[in-house]
Amino acid sequence: MKKNLTAWLCLLPAILFLGIFMVYPLFDVFVYSFEEGYNFASQSFWGTGLYNYSYVLHDPFFIQALKNTFIIVIITVPLSTGIALLISLELSRIKVLRDFFQTVYFLPYVTNTLAVGLVFMILFKKTAYSDGLISILIQFFGGPSVDFIDGPYAAKMFVMCFYTIWIVMPFKILILTSALASVNEMYYKAAIVDDTPKWRIFYKITLPMISPMVFYLVITGFIGAFKAYSDEVALFGTDLNAAGMNTIVGYVYDMLYGNSGGYPSYASAAALILFAIVFTITTINLMVSRKTVYYQ
């Protein structure tokens, strides 16, 4: 009992802070989402029910945000993981200049977001003085002038996904190179002696051996992409609804503080919808992983 008391006392600060700043707000969000017509000023509401959910799900801005988020998730998670795996494999194979390339690939991780944003502006934004580097390149090859930041939806989405992939890549490469390095050399030697084709060594030995790390990256990648918001702001500014590039988290923020702000009930409902989506996807991931991921 005395031992228990010490343990609880040690845990108390964490429990208090988590309780006040995490658990209580979560509970509050849940409650808000069912309170209809909640008014910030008077702290009052008309009644309870599912109206908030219905409103959010019928809001064209939310539908747009949902669509954007899903596109970002579906494109960036597999692509970034796949490209990172490819780069890590090649990195682990070369000897000369390996450290150099490792540093190059890691640079985005330590680069200031504002600096990155500036670079992307130069690359993609059309201004009075320049069409943007990429657009100039496209025109050089006979293509049309494309405005990636304020132009067509596909162009904007391309920049968005490109940016997201680029920004999450360093961490994935870091994790995957260390995972690859931890695979014992003797498995490869054994496979070589047994005349195993290269693709089969990768598919049958390397991939299962690093599967826990790949799975970790996929799960965190999904969750991270579903929570995308700040990168969108960095590229398209704060009025994401006008740019048509809003995400679910962006929608939640706008409902709370944006131009159309002051609707905590709608924000809560949207947040809970996002939670349900992330929960479902993660559960599916876990179920798939049980069959495919090998833990030593």
Added chain:
Amino acid sequence: MKIVLEHLTKRFPNRNKKIKGDVIAVNDFNFTIPDGKLIGLLGPSGCGKSTALNLICGLEKPSEGKIIFGDTDVTELAPEKRGVGLVFQNYALYPHLTVYENIKFPLENLRGDKKLSKEEMDAKVKEAAKLVQIEELMDRRPNEMSGGQQQRVAIARALVKRPQVLLLDEPLSNLDARLRLQTREELKRIQLETGITTVFVTHDQEEAMSISDLIVVMKEGVLQQMGKPQDIYDDPDNLFVASFLGTPQINVFNGRIRNEKVLIGDAVVLDVKGAKDGEVFVAVRPEGFILDEDGPFECGYENREIMGRDTSLIVTHPDFTGEKIRGIIPSDAEVKISDGKVRFSLKRGKVHVFDGNTKERIRL
């Protein structure tokens, strides 16, 4: 399949850049491994025996020399083209695959006209599993098995393609003492049953002696002696081979030859015809000591260790080079001690004399 090594040399660049010159792991190997035999590559750790094995296997490329399998020069051939089976020291079983999948793995790599049907593979896997007696473990994963069982699976995986040469790197070093005894007999049985030319690497002389048809003794990359275990034991070419083989170790004394007689201290222990005078090492096998009250060789008595069948007599002598002199005598022998001294005569075939400088054998 006969294996011939011709002037086989492997150099590695030195890691320590201050020292110029390469590390020579395998130095000018010339020998023939006869078909269908079990060969033990024996030497202390770091002597290059694993490198020699890797050269035969093809995982390392030789700096110089040739490797010939049967009539084919395989020096430039990649390991997968040589038709060898390799068992690693840590077995290298794929941890995410079951025993069945592990053994089947090499078969699934067969392509072209060698490609097997599912039934053929299944039959071969079962045959290999039966050979090493692990049929009931097929669904296990490597980490669910004991070291000995993993070892068998590794051997089965190496044998399933019916290689012409089976190579084993320290096959028994990860097993406990009991299992080691059992497994080495198993190894011998499997080798006899399959008739595959087998080369195994070990630092344990007992292991090499007990199951090998031929032993190759190595030291610092240089071949010391090759021959049948008993021949090498009875007739070592140099002091290293004599000391490396046999437990308890051979007892080495500082001695000299004067007037065709071998002396340790002042005691004349052997007559040698035609030998030149000079400083020598006299090495006496533990079983070479015979209790003899009138014997020429006097030692200080220290202790006796009873080991059941035999007794190990521990004695001292000022000219001894090691720490403890051990003589093995029958346990019913009566040890006469006078003044703390005990006298021996030495059995002729159990005493070897080596040159004091070169440590090469002086044949008597």
